[in-house]
Amino acid sequence: MGAGHAHSLHHAGDSVVHRLPAHVKVVVAFVMVIAVVATPREAFWVFGAHLALLVAVWIAARLPVAAIAARSLIEAPFVVLAVLLPFFATGPRTEFLGLSLSVDGLLAGWNILVKGTLGVLISVTLGMTTPVRDLLAGLSRLRVPGLVTTIATLMVRYLEVIAAEARRMRLARVARGHDPRFLWQIGPTIRGVGTLFLRSYERGERVHLAMLARGYTGTMPLLGDVVTSRRTWTLALLPAAAAVVLATTGYV
Amino acid sequence: MTTELVAMHMSDGIVNAPVSLAFGLVALVGLAICVARARRDLDDRTAPLAGLVAAFVFAVQMLNFPVLPGVSGHLLGGALTAILVGPYVGALCVAIVLVLQALLFADGGLSALGTNITNMALIGTFVGFAVAVAMRPLARRSRAGLILTAFVAAWVNTVVASLGFVLEYALGGQGLALGTVFGLMAGFHALIGIGEGIITALTVGAVAAVRPDLVYLLRGERAGLTIKETTPR
Numbered sequence: 001m002g003a004g005h006a007h008s009l010h011h012a013g014d015s016v017v018h019r020l021p022a023h024v025k026v027v028v029a030f031v032m033v034i035a036v037v038a039t040p041r042e043a044f045w046v047f048g049a050h051l052a053l054l055v056a057v058w059i060a061a062r063l064p065v066a067a068i069a070a071r072s073l074i075e076a077p078f079v080v081l082a083v084l085l086p087f088f089a090t091g092p093r094t095e096f097l098g099l100s101l102s103v104d105g106l107l108a109g110w111n112i113l114v115k116g117t118l119g120v121l122i123s124v125t126l127g128m129t130t131p132v133r134d135l136l137a138g139l140s141r142l143r144v145p146g147l148v149t150t151i152a153t154l155m156v157r158y159l160e161v162i163a164a165e166a167r168r169m170r171l172a173r174v175a176r177g178h179d180p181r182f183l184w185q186i187g188p189t190i191r192g193v194g195t196l197f198l199r200s201y202e203r204g205e206r207v208h209l210a211m212l213a214r215g216y217t218g219t220m221p222l223l224g225d226v227v228t229s230r231r232t233w234t235l236a237l238l239p240a241a242a243a244v245v246l247a248t249t250g251y252v
Numbered sequence: 253m254t255t256e257l258v259a260m261h262m263s264d265g266i267v268n269a270p271v272s273l274a275f276g277l278v279a280l281v282g283l284a285i286c287v288a289r290a291r292r293d294l295d296d297r298t299a300p301l302a303g304l305v306a307a308f309v310f311a312v313q314m315l316n317f318p319v320l321p322g323v324s325g326h327l328l329g330g331a332l333t334a335i336l337v338g339p340y341v342g343a344l345c346v347a348i349v350l351v352l353q354a355l356l357f358a359d360g361g362l363s364a365l366g367t368n369i370t371n372m373a374l375i376g377t378f379v380g381f382a383v384a385v386a387m388r389p390l391a392r393r394s395r396a397g398l399i400l401t402a403f404v405a406a407w408v409n410t411v412v413a414s415l416g417f418v419l420e421y422a423l424g425g426q427g428l429a430l431g432t433v434f435g436l437m438a439g440f441h442a443l444i445g446i447g448e449g450i451i452t453a454l455t456v457g458a459v460a461a462v463r464p465d466l467v468y469l470l471r472g473e474r475a476g477l478t479i480k481e482t483t484p485r
Contacts, residue, residue: 026355029362030362030363033264033363034269034273036265037265038268107426108425111265111426112263112266115264115265116264118264119263119265119364120263123362127355127358132356135356148283148287148348151306152303152348152352153303154302154303154304155303159310162310191458194454194455194457194459195458196311200307201304201305205301207300208300208301211300
């Protein structure tokens with residue numbers, strides 16, 4: 001996990017969900033994830049209802065299910081953990097297909113599997129309907145300090161540049177016969193990482209000078225500041241409220 | 253087919269909602285302190301430099317290295333950034349990378365963002381840096397000392413960050429006995445930490461060989477230029 005983020009999740013479209021302001025969608029996504037995580041693990045039907053809610057959002061956003069599934073595979077390593085739990089957990093055990101499984105472990109594994117999957121699906125929905133630029137602007141509307149959003153903006157802007165630089169350095173190594181297979185053959189790669197840091201840092205110094213030359217005063221201007229109407233908030237918070245209601249029904 | 257060895261980004265549902273929210277608060281407070289102190293470390297150059305360092309962390313996490321045939325891992329970079337740019341800027345960069353990975357790439361659950369930031373950006377970076385500071389006399393003495401310091405800092409960073417997970421699991425997880433979780437996490441990360449340690453050590457060595465002035469850990473090492481006047485006879 002964490003590797004190979006070459007492209008963002010964004011899936012261009014023009015639906016109700018796509019047009020919602022990014023900061024509203026971030027809030028909704030967080031509320032929905034917390035609601036899913038707070039749902040008791042024995043309330044099996046509630047998780048089905050959460051999924052139905054998400055499917056409704058996908059229909060409204062006209063997202064292809066295949067693309068959602070492909071982008072959700074990032075969660076796969078945690079499925080392994082969920083599968084291992086019934087074998088290693090303590091407590092009373094049950095027999096299934098001749099295997100001795102822990103009841104508590106089965107429930108705990110199901111808990112991680114279903115909540116992790118729903119969580120990834122919610123994140124993927126957010127990522128697919130929101131362009132990166134809007135997401136960053138949305139964060140600053142949510143009162144994230146300007147310094148943090150500026151760092152994040154510059155990071156996103158230069159990520160492709162730095163990644164391309166890393167690819168060119170790798171290509172140069174491969175062209176000179178470098179073919180690492182074991183940890184002890186990693187020397188040239190690491191010297192490349194060191195060089196990459198120097199080039200990134202020195203690029204940062206040049207970017208700073210270029211920004212100063214263009215009148216940078218320490219804060220970035222917030223472009224296109226529009227007030228979000230109460231109606232938009234109400235509409236967007238509907239699925240979030242539904243998820244919260246579902247989570248509470250799980251307790252009764 | 254290569255398998256990912258480093259899987260430290262927690263997903264949703266591993267710890268319960270109250271513990272997730274509590275660690276979200278811990279992460280917010282920690283990052284607020286980091287923002288304030290990062291400004292002091294870098295003044296008005298903070299945003300561009302930290303942005304590029306964060307892009308570097310992100311790019312390095314894309315770089316897979318072979319651990320064993322068929323198994324590859326990638327760097328987390330907490331100790332590396334702490335040694336190179338200081339713990340405050342380092343923690344901020346790693347945290348921003350984690351937030352964007354969760355929001356843009358669905359890597360790491362949204363509700364687990366607080367625990368992930370606490371483990372990898374706060375605990376990992378600061379513990380790694382504390383180890384590096386404790387070993388600073390050794391690091392200043394020779395190049396080998398610096399490389400050893402970076403290795404130990406990165407190894408401790410990885411293991412302690414995984415213990416952060418054990419703590420969160422103890423507070424809000426379910427299913428496994430705590431001893432099993434502790435054994436699995438500490439054991440795995442003691443191995444992963446070796447890879448992280450080697451890469452961190454060699455990267456710091458490579459940077460120190462070319463621009464030792466950029467290595468935060470070694471700041472203030474050399475005396476500045478002094479003006480020597482000829483004494484009139």
